[in-house]
Amino acid sequence: MGIVSPGFRGRPRESGPELPPGQYLTRDFPVLSAGPTPRVPLDQWEFTITTETGQAHRWSWADLMALPGDTPTVDIHCVTKWSKLGTNWQGVPLDMLMADVTTDADYALVQSYGGYTTNLPLQDLRDGQAWIAYRFEGEDLAPEHGGPARLLVPHLYFWKSAKWVRGIQLMLEDEPGFWESAGYHNYGDPWREQRYQGD
Amino acid sequence: MTSERAEWGRHQVDSEMYEDGNALAGPLGEIFTMDVTVAVSRCAGCGLAGPVARLHVYRHAPGWVARCPACEGVVLRLVRGPDSAWLDLTGAVSLRLPMPTL
Ligand SMILES: [Zn+2]
Numbered sequence: 001m002g003i004v005s006p007g008f009r010g011r012p013r014e015s016g017p018e019l020p021p022g023q024y025l026t027r028d029f030p031v032l033s034a035g036p037t038p039r040v041p042l043d044q045w046e047f048t049i050t051t052e053t054g055q056a057h058r059w060s061w062a063d064l065m066a067l068p069g070d071t072p073t074v075d076i077h078c079v080t081k082w083s084k085l086g087t088n089w090q091g092v093p094l095d096m097l098m099a100d101v102t103t104d105a106d107y108a109l110v111q112s113y114g115g116y117t118t119n120l121p122l123q124d125l126r127d128g129q130a131w132i133a134y135r136f137e138g139e140d141l142a143p144e145h146g147g148p149a150r151l152l153v154p155h156l157y158f159w160k161s162a163k164w165v166r167g168i169q170l171m172l173e174d175e176p177g178f179w180e181s182a183g184y185h186n187y188g189d190p191w192r193e194q195r196y197q198g199d
Numbered sequence: 200m201t202s203e204r205a206e207w208g209r210h211q212v213d214s215e216m217y218e219d220g221n222a223l224a225g226p227l228g229e230i231f232t233m234d235v236t237v238a239v240s241r242c243a244g245c246g247l248a249g250p251v252a253r254l255h256v257y258r259h260a261p262g263w264v265a266r267c268p269a270c271e272g273v274v275l276r277l278v279r280g281p282d283s284a285w286l287d288l289t290g291a292v293s294l295r296l297p298m299p300t301l
Contacts, residue, residue: 030259031216033259034261035273079261179262181287182287183284184261
């Protein structure tokens with residue numbers, strides 16, 4: 001057999017190059033949860049960006065809804081090895097929320113209702129790479145998927161896309177979040193298969 | 200009536216997401232020779248002491264997360280990588296283990 005035949009159409013889509021190493025394609029949307037699902041009434045919901053000097057920038061639900069939303073279509077990759085391609089979201093880009101925030105911070109610790117945290121470089125929240133997402137496939141984001149709003153930062157493993165997002169603490173020093181302090185990779189790039197510490 | 204149904208639905212959703220601490224027998228059995236699910240853990244959050252088997256275990260997650268049945272604080276976490284396991288007990292003040300009499 002030749003190495004390459006001209007009519008060869010490659011492997012089926014399920015194992016094609018659009019998936020990062022070690023991932024498989026799923027069509028459903030598995031619910032992963034490390035604790036009870038928080039129920040936050042919208043009139044009490046608040047999102048806060050706090051700088052390294054303690055200056056807080058706050059948005060109510062009404063404030064968030066008043067901002068123009070993006071409708072990104074993105075691939076998502078869970079560290080438990082499932083990937084979903086072409087998912088449709090609606091949310092406010094972090095760039096818009098960060099526009100009036102003055103900071104020298106290089107790191108961000110994302111905090112959720114229910115106590116979950118995850119860390120990432122602040123740079124990864126900028127330049128159209130991250131959103132506060134509140135709709136998924138045309139529906140309000142369901143509580144089990146992080147509603148009313150979750151972080152969406154699809155170029156990293158999905159544990160970084162914190163469900164039930166409540167705020168972002170900007171920091172001069174990095175600080176590991178919930179999974180990053182229990183064996184998972186500090187950065188979590190799916191294309192470099194950075195699942196665990198040392199990968 | 201509606202709120203009653205919503206309340207019921209909430210318990211349904213939450214109870215589907217966790218199991219009792221007996222679910223930890225397998226993953227902890229890889230690490231410890233004794234059955235840790237019969238140990239008594241004391242929650243660092245609220246002080247409740249009870250058998251590990253009664254913790255609320257969330258396993259549909261990147262790792263095992265065992266929470267206090269009273270305050271839902273994290274008591275124990277276990278992550279199993281391909282060649283390492285990470286065990287976090289910062290949420291447990293102590294583990295009381297049954298031992299043979301000296
Ligand atoms: Zn407790």
